[in-house]
Structures are given as C-alpha cells and as structure tokens.
Amino acid sequence: MTVVITPSWSNGVQKLKVAPQPPAPIPRGLTPPVLENTVHKTRCLAQLRSKDQDLEKYIYLSQLKDADHSMFYRICLDHMAEITPLIYTPTVGDACLRYSHIYRRPEGLFISIQDKGKVGSILRNWPRINDARIAVVTDGSRILGLGDLGVNGMPISIGKLSLYVAGAGIRPQSTVPICIDVGTDNQKFLDDPLYLGLRQRRVPQEEMHELMEEFLHEMSVVFPDLLIQFEDFSTDKAFAFLSAFRDKYPLFNDDIQGTGAVVLSGFMNAAKLSSAASGRPLTDHRILFLGAGSAGVGVAQQLTSYFKLLGLSEEEARERIYLVDSQGLIYDERGPMAEHKKYFSRKDYTGEPMKDLVEIVDYVKPTAILGLSTIKSAFNKAVVERMAAHNARPIIFPLSNPVRLSECEFSEAVEWTNGKVIFASGSPFPEQEYEGKMLYPGQGNNMYVFPGIGLGSILSRASTITDSMIEAASLGLANSLTPEEHADGLIYPRISRIRDISGQIALSVIREAQKQGVDRSTDLRQLDDDALLEHIKARMWNPL
Ligand SMILES: NC(=O)C1=CN([C@@H]2O[C@H](COP(=O)(O)OP(=O)(O)OC[C@H]3O[C@@H](n4cnc5c(N)ncnc54)[C@H](OP(=O)(O)O)[C@@H]3O)[C@@H](O)[C@H]2O)C=CC1
Numbered sequence: 001m002t003v004v005i006t007p008s009w010s011n012g013v014q015k016l017k018v019a020p021q022p023p024a025p026i027p028r029g030l031t032p033p034v035l036e037n038t039v040h041k042t043r044c045l046a047q048l049r050s051k052d053q054d055l056e057k058y059i060y061l062s063q064l065k066d067a068d069h070s071m072f073y074r075i076c077l078d079h080m081a082e083i084t085p086l087i088y089t090p091t092v093g094d095a096c097l098r099y100s101h102i103y104r105r106p107e108g109l110f111i112s113i114q115d116k117g118k119v120g121s122i123l124r125n126w127p128r129i130n131d132a133r134i135a136v137v138t139d140g141s142r143i144l145g146l147g148d149l150g151v152n153g154m155p156i157s158i159g160k161l162s163l164y165v166a167g168a169g170i171r172p173q174s175t176v177p178i179c180i181d182v183g184t185d186n187q188k189f190l191d192d193p194l195y196l197g198l199r200q201r202r203v204p205q206e207e208m209h210e211l212m213e214e215f216l217h218e219m220s221v222v223f224p225d226l227l228i229q230f231e232d233f234s235t236d237k238a239f240a241f242l243s244a245f246r247d248k249y250p251l252f253n254d255d256i257q258g259t260g261a262v263v264l265s266g267f268m269n270a271a272k273l274s275s276a277a278s279g280r281p282l283t284d285h286r287i288l289f290l291g292a293g294s295a296g297v298g299v300a301q302q303l304t305s306y307f308k309l310l311g312l313s314e315e316e317a318r319e320r321i322y323l324v325d326s327q328g329l330i331y332d333e334r335g336p337m338a339e340h341k342k343y344f345s346r347k348d349y350t351g352e353p354m355k356d357l358v359e360i361v362d363y364v365k366p367t368a369i370l371g372l373s374t375i376k377s378a379f380n381k382a383v384v385e386r387m388a389a390h391n392a393r394p395i396i397f398p399l400s401n402p403v404r405l406s407e408c409e410f411s412e413a414v415e416w417t418n419g420k421v422i423f424a425s426g427s428p429f430p431e432q433e434y435e436g437k438m439l440y441p442g443q444g445n446n447m448y449v450f451p452g453i454g455l456g457s458i459l460s461r462a463s464t465i466t467d468s469m470i471e472a473a474s475l476g477l478a479n480s481l482t483p484e485e486h487a488d489g490l491i492y493p494r495i496s497r498i499r500d501i502s503g504q505i506a507l508s509v510i511r512e513a514q515k516q517g518v519d520r521s522t523d524l525r526q527l528d529d530d531a532l533l534e535h536i537k538a539r540m541w542n543p544l
C-alpha cells in the first residue's frame with residue numbers, strides 16, 4: 001500500500017502530511033497474512049468489474065489511486081483500453097457533472113478569485129513543490145462539450161494528469177491538478193446546496209485576466225520547473241490566454257494545440273487511405289469543420305500543415321478548409337464575426353447564408369468532415385450518405401466529447417457508408433463487424449499526444465512550447481503505427497502501446513526544441529536518437 005497524502009483539517013486550514021517516498025513497509029500484523037501484488041491486482045480488477053455503473057467504477061478507481069497509487073497505475077497500464085474511458089472521457093464528464101455530490105477528499109489545488117493578491121502564498125501550500133513538473137489548469141468554463149461546470153471541472157485536470165502518469169511515465173508526485181474558481185454561470189450549480197465552488201457568477205474578463213497574470217507569474221516563481229497545460233477554458237479565454245502568455249512561460253493549450261496535433265496525425269493517415277481508394281492526389285483533399293470554437297479553429301490551423309508539408313502555399317492550404325458554426329458556413333459577407341473565425345472565413349462565397357449541412361456538403365464536396373460542435377447526431381444519415389456519394393472512402397471524424405455529444409456513432413457511419421468510412425471520434429466507440437470484416441474506429445483524442453508533449457518538454461526543460469514542437473509531436477504520432485496496425489486499417493496506434501508512442505513523441509518534441517534553441521537541458525543534444533530514446537524510457541516512472 002502506498003498512502004501518499006493524508007489530509008487533516010484544523011480551523012478550516014487544510015494541512016497535508018506527506019509520507020516519505022518510497023513508502024515505509026507496513027509493519028507486520030497491519031495487513032492480512034497473504035497480500036501478494038499479482039493476486040491483489042486480480043482482486044482489484046474483480047471489485048472494479050463488479051460495479052454496474054461507470055461512475056461507480058470511476059469512484060472506485062479514484063479511491064484506489066488514493067489508497068494505492070502504484071496498483072491504480074499498474075491496472076491502468078495493463079488494461080489501458082478498458083480503464084481510459086473510466087478515468088477520462090466519457091466517464092470523467094459524468095464525474096465532473098456530479099463532482100460536488102461524489103466528492104470524497106481534496107485532490108489538487110484550488111485557486112479562487114478571492115485569493116487575488118495572495119496567489120503565491122496559496123501555491124506555497126502545495127506539499128510537493130520541488131517535485132512539481134506539470135500542471136493541468138482549468139477554470140471549468142467549457143468542460144468537454146458540457147459547458148460551464150465551474151469548480152466541478154476539477155476532475156478534468158485530475159483525469160488528464162492520470163494519463164500523463166499512465167501514458168508517459170510522469171512521476172505521480174510531479175503532477176499538479178489545478179482548478180481556478182472565478183464563479184460559474186451555471187444556474188443549476190449555483191442553486192445546488194452541495195456545489196463546492198464560489199456561489200457567484202463569473203467575474204468580468206478583465207478581472208479574470210488580472211488573476212491569470214498573477215497566477216502565472218507566481219507559478220513561475222514557486223514552481224520554476226513546471227510546464228502548464230491549459231484545459232477546457234471557454235473559447236474566448238482559450239485563445240486570449242494562449243496568445244497572451246505562451247511567449248512568457250512554458251505552456252500550451254491542449255484543446256487548441258493538442259487536439260490540432262492529434263487530428264493532423266490521424267488525418268495524414270486517413271488521407272492516404274482515402275486517396276488510395278479514390279485515386280485523388282493527396283493535395284486534393286477538402287476539409288469541412290462543423291464547429292468553429294477553440295477546438296475547431298485549433299484543428300483547422302494545424303491542418304493547414306497537412307497541405308504545407310505536401311508543398312502547397314499557405315493560401316492554397318487555407319482554401320481547402322471550410323468552417324461552419326451555429327450560423328452556418330462562415331464567409332466574409334455574412335457580417336461581423338469573432339476574431340478567431342476570420343482567418344478561415346470564405347471569400348469565394350457571396351450568396352445567402354448556407355445553414356443546412358447537407359446543402360453545405362453538396363456545395364463544398366469535402367473529402368473529410370470533422371465535428372467539434374458539441375451537437376449530437378449532427379452527422380445524420382443524410383449528411384453521411386452525401387459524404388459517401390462524393391467519396392469512395394469518406395473521412396468522418398465526430399470529435400466532440402463526451403460520447404453522448406458525438407456528431408455520429410461508429411456503427412451508424414459504417415452502416416450509412418456501406419463500411420467505407422474512415423472514422424475517428426473524440427470518445428471511444430466499439431469496433432464493428434461489417435460483411436465478415438472487423439472495422440476499428442480511431443480515437444482522435446488529444447490524449448494520444450499531450451503525455452508525450454509534456455514528457456519531451458519536461459525532459460528538455462523547454463522554456464517555451466513552439467508550434468513546431470507541437471507539429472513534431474503530431475508527425476511522431478503519425479509515424480508510430482506498426483505494420484500490423486496499418487494492415488488493420490488503423491489511423492491511430494492502439495492505445496495499449498501508449499508508453500512506446502509517448503516515448504517516440506517525446507523524442508520528436510525534444511529534437512524540435514533543440515532545433516529551435518528553446519531546450520535548457522542542452523546535454524541531451526549530444527545523444528543520438530537511440531541513446532535519447534533510451535534516456536527518455538529510463539526516465540519514465542513505473543508502478544510496481
Ligand atoms: N477529440 C478531442 O480531442 C477534443 C474534442 N473537443 C470537443 O470539441 C467540442 C467543442 O469544443 P470547443 O471548440 O472548445 O467549444 P465551443 O463551444 O467553443 O465551440 C463549439 C462550436 O460549435 C458551433 N456550434 C454550436 N452549435 C452548432 C450547430 N447547431 N451547428 C453548427 N455549429 C454549431 C459553435 O458555433 P458558434 O461559434 O456560432 O457558437 C462553435 O463554433 C467539445 O465537445 C469538446 O469536447 C475539444 C478538444 C479536444
């Protein structure tokens with residue numbers, strides 16, 4: 001057993017007692033006579049699987065992580081495909097919605113607007129300051145596609161960090177989940193007597209910005225070796241904070257950049273399959289996005305690299321991408337629009353607003369349709385059938401999370417395209433048998449890349465996270481498929497290989513950081529690729 005933290009409370013002040021690492025052996029007599037690790041793993045798995053509800057399984061796993069984090073991560077690593085949906089999307093979405101009701105114990109750091117002016121002193125309460133290497137920070141303003149969940153967004157930071165540990169071997173004690181509480185506009189939560197956050201509406205943007213400036217400055221003072229991942233900030237803040245702070249501190253936005261990287265990678269592999277079936281040149285793809293928020297625009301920006309890597313100009317790349325938001329196709333003549341939509345706004349369409357997705361598909365004739373809209377079933381039978389009519393193998397990526405907000409299900413896409421679809425979704429779907437052949441859905445989720453981006457950035461001690469480091473992560477992922485995975489028609493590697501994949505991505509990220517001169521562990525420059533990969537793997541934490 002590895003009990004790391006025991007919270008205790010006195011006068012409303014939380015005190016954390018930190019147990020030594022590695023944990024002292026438990027004195028004889030305080031555990032049953034026979035508690036053997038392998039058998040205990042079987043016991044834990046049986047307890048987990050005996051629960052009917054995924055949220056119950058989530059709660060069980062949270063408690064296991066608290067009581068015996070080594071066993072928790074052993075189970076994660078050995079059963080990645082089974083456990084990931086329980087500690088991450090889709091179940092983490094339910095855990096967030098229910099957080100104030102299922103809450104058992106404190107985990108992570110809570111910074112509130114009431115701490116403005118004294119954020120540094122709050123950060124110094126963290127019990128493992130010297131170990132801290134990676135923080136996932138949310139303000140709960142757009143959790144998955146579930147909207148403003150306020151402080152109930154904390155499980156998303158916790159879940160992402162569990163994947164950093166499981167997926168890339170970041171030490172558990174080096175992770176810092178953070179939730180910034182500046183209120184919530186979710187009336188249901190404000191009315192909920194059990195709600196754990198500040199009972200007030202969100203503060204104005206300027207006040208939030210001032211808090212973020214103080215928070216990030218103090219973070220850099222208290223945690224000088226820390227990388228920050230911004231997570232699930234609503235789109236306006238996601239873009240504003242990334243551009244305001246990315247040159248000052250080592251940070252990246254997972255929804256804009258991580259999602260961009262993972263989708264670029266899957267798209268590169270999908271486009272090859274699609275072009276092989278149609279005979280269409282790789283440069284001839286046209287990509288239609290439903291959703292133009294932080295994720296949609298972030299992915300669209302990253303996908304311009306697909307075309308540029310094939311030798312097209314920036315303008316030629318941009319021409320091949322179309323965005324649709326809640327008002328329909330985005331084009332200049334439609335009128336004023338949010339800043340982040342302008343780059344992809346069409347200049348070549350001047351007619352009446354085009355809102356119907358089938359009509360838009362017939363107008364654009366995309367080879368790929370990507371959903372980041374939070375609109376369940378937006379890719380309905382008519383839309384998918386039109387995609388199949390225009391393409392020998394249509395690329396259909398319903399990327400919204402959690403699973404109940406997916407733009408379409410894998411089984412539907414298979415049926416409506418007669419098994420021709422090349423598919424990736426944000427949350428997992430089961431494989432399908434079609435005409436005697438097994439078809440596998442991809443999971444186009446940033447979970448494939450952020451652990452490796454984090455590991456590479458931490459090991460190289462990158463002072464900033466550049467666009468080319470993100471692109472390198474994407475190419476590292478795209479090139480990580482085995483011949484068997486290619487033969488099975490996959491566009492992403494199997495998640496059970498996440499440690500290998502993260503190692504490869506970390507290597508690509510470190511090399512790019514070195515090229516850009518933003519690495520501070522310059523000794524790694526002397527290692528050749530084999531030696532660097534060995535160095536990366538040797539640094540990965542492993543459960544017992
Ligand atoms: N697979 C992955 O790894 C990831 C998936 N996501 C998912 O992406 C989704 C979107 O996230 P994010 O971009 O931050 O959210 P936003 O809410 O900022 O963006 C949603 C976008 O969808 C548009 N939209 C809403 N309703 C409709 C409609 N009826 N028809 C067409 N478009 C519509 C909105 O239009 P308007 O601008 O007009 O309001 C907006 O552009 C979430 O479900 C999230 O879970 C996010 C990150 C990673």
Ligand SMILES: CC(=O)C(=O)O
Nearest residue numbers: 144232255401445446
């Ligand atoms: C996966 C993720 O980051 C999201 O849905 O927001």
Ligand SMILES: [Mg+2]
Nearest residue numbers: 144231232255
């Ligand atoms: Mg996210």
